Amino acid sequence: MANRKRVLITGAAGFLGSHLCDRFIKEDYHVIGMDNLITGDLRNIEGLFKLENFEFYHHDISKFVYVPGELHYILHFASPASPIDYLKIPIQTLKVGSLGTHNLLGLARVKKARMLIASTSEVYGDPSVNPQPEEYWGNVNPVGPRGVYDEAKRFQEAITMAYHTFHGLETRIARIFNTYGPRMRLNDGRVLPAFIGQALRGEPLTMFGDGSQTRSFCYVEDLIEGIYRLLFSDYAQPINIGNPDEITIREFGEEVIKLTGTDQKLVGAPLPINDPKQRRPDITKAREILGWEPRVSRAEGLKITYEYFKSLPETEILHKDFTYYNKK
Numbered sequence: 001m002a003n004r005k006r007v008l009i010t011g012a013a014g015f016l017g018s019h020l021c022d023r024f025i026k027e028d029y030h031v032i033g034m035d036n037l038i039t040g041d042l043r044n045i046e047g048l049f050k051l052e053n054f055e056f057y058h059h060d061i062s063k064f065v066y067v068p069g070e071l072h073y074i075l076h077f078a079s080p081a082s083p084i085d086y087l088k089i090p091i092q093t094l095k096v097g098s099l100g101t102h103n104l105l106g107l108a109r110v111k112k113a114r115m116l117i118a119s120t121s122e123v124y125g126d127p128s129v130n131p132q133p134e135e136y137w138g139n140v141n142p143v144g145p146r147g148v149y150d151e152a153k154r155f156q157e158a159i160t161m162a163y164h165t166f167h168g169l170e171t172r173i174a175r176i177f178n179t180y181g182p183r184m185r186l187n188d189g190r191v192l193p194a195f196i197g198q199a200l201r202g203e204p205l206t207m208f209g210d211g212s213q214t215r216s217f218c219y220v221e222d223l224i225e226g227i228y229r230l231l232f233s234d235y236a237q238p239i240n241i242g243n244p245d246e247i248t249i250r251e252f253g254e255e256v257i258k259l260t261g262t263d264q265k266l267v268g269a270p271l272p273i274n275d276p277k278q279r280r281p282d283i284t285k286a287r288e289i290l291g292w293e294p295r296v297s298r299a300e301g302l303k304i305t306y307e308y309f310k311s312l313p314e315t316e317i318l319h320k321d322f323t324y325y326n327k328k
């Protein structure tokens with residue numbers, strides 16, 4: 001099968017990276033996964049190691065990156081992606097989005113590969129327009145706790161666009177909104193695993209602030225389809241990929257209580273600094289250019305994700321520390 005197209009996926013052992021590996025294996029690509037395993041977990045890609053069209057490099061892409069042989073596509077999905085992670089590893093978060101992206105762009109040039117980067121709704125910061133269209137420039141505090149992620153991702157977009165315009169590199173920029181599904185880390189501190197974990201342990205659900213802030217949750221399968229279509233489109237400008245079904249965090253907590261059947265209630269907890277008050281993607285461009293829109297409802301996606309979390313070993317469910325459970 002020497003003529004399989006070869007794709008490098010960074011963050012391969014992470015939530016989105018591992019689902020992308022699965023998708024490209026399914027489409028009969030040769031997949032080269034790369035991860036430094038700080039927040040990734042090899043269990044997410046365990047099943048792929050036996051395949052002849054999968055290989056894995058344990059590597060930190062903020063250092064020089066090289067992969068022998070041809071490379072047709074690079075999907076850059078390496079980065080911590082939860083507010084708890086940015087607080088714990090702020091420098092790595094900055095480095096992977098900046099130095100890591102630069103290294104991969106260099107590799108893409110050498111290999112004449114097309115590169116897609118995972119950007120984020122965080123480039124919009126705490127947005128003053130809702131929903132957020134791609135033309136909105138954002139409202140980011142560079143020195144706040146989220147600044148290390150937001151600014152790394154903004155730099156990532158800027159350098160990717162510069163390689164596109166200056167070097168003529170083929171690039172794609174996905175602005176990913178809140179995404180959930182199996183393989184999320186139960187203890188990554190994000191609201192969905194936090195609420196489900198609390199329900200499973202019989203604890204109150206910690207609602208930050210008054211719960212009036214909104215988010216719009218996209219099921220992972222939909223997200224992966226959007227990324228796949230974007231990679232093979234000819235659109236080099238940033239494009240929002242997310243589910244526009246917006247909900248307040250309070251209502252979301254109520255949904256989790258109903259779904260899990262827990263007798264626990266929502267309890268108030270302090271609102272983190274610079275926590276965006278509203279977030280909802282305007283997906284007009286994705287609809288028109290990629291012919292894409294989400295298909296999985298929150299009710300369906302939440303049920304699948306709840307079953308996944310329930311199936312984890314009890315020690316993991318009980319382990320509450322918001323840290324890298326697979327590292328300690």
Ligand code: UDP
Nearest residue numbers: 083189190191192194206207208213249275
């Ligand atoms: N949140 C919450 N309880 C938690 C964790 C998060 O109420 O235990 C809130 C958080 O303040 C934010 C929203 O849920 O308004 C989504 O937070 P998350 O960390 O999942 O991601 P974000 O979208 O802020 O990056």
